[in-house]
Amino acid sequence: MNIDIRKAVLANISGNNKDQLQSTIVDAITSGEEKMLPGLGVLFEVIWKGSDDTKKEEMLSVLSSELK
Template sequence: MDIDIRKAVLANVSGNNKEQLESTIVDAIQSGEEKMLPGLGVLFEVIWKESDNQKKEEMLSTLSSGLK
């Protein structure tokens, strides 16, 4: 069986409000489960695609600082 992770994640959170999205993200991070990482990646992909160049630069700076 071939599963489209992107479609599954997007279908799962489609229509969620900000609080629900935050809860999903926080729960995924706090659980520490490896199986949650692809879902967080899909959400990051959405953020990246919807961000302008300034926001992307801010994210890259934050990532860079966090990885030092």
């Protein structure tokens, strides 16, 4: 069976408002379930692609700082 995770995740959240998106992210993180990680990765990919270089630098700084 071949599942396109990106398409599935994007289809599941398409049309969601900010509150719904936040709930999805918080639920995925607080559940601690490994199966949620690919979905969070897809969301991060969307954010990364939609960000300018300044925002990308900010994200990298936060990641670098939090991973020390």
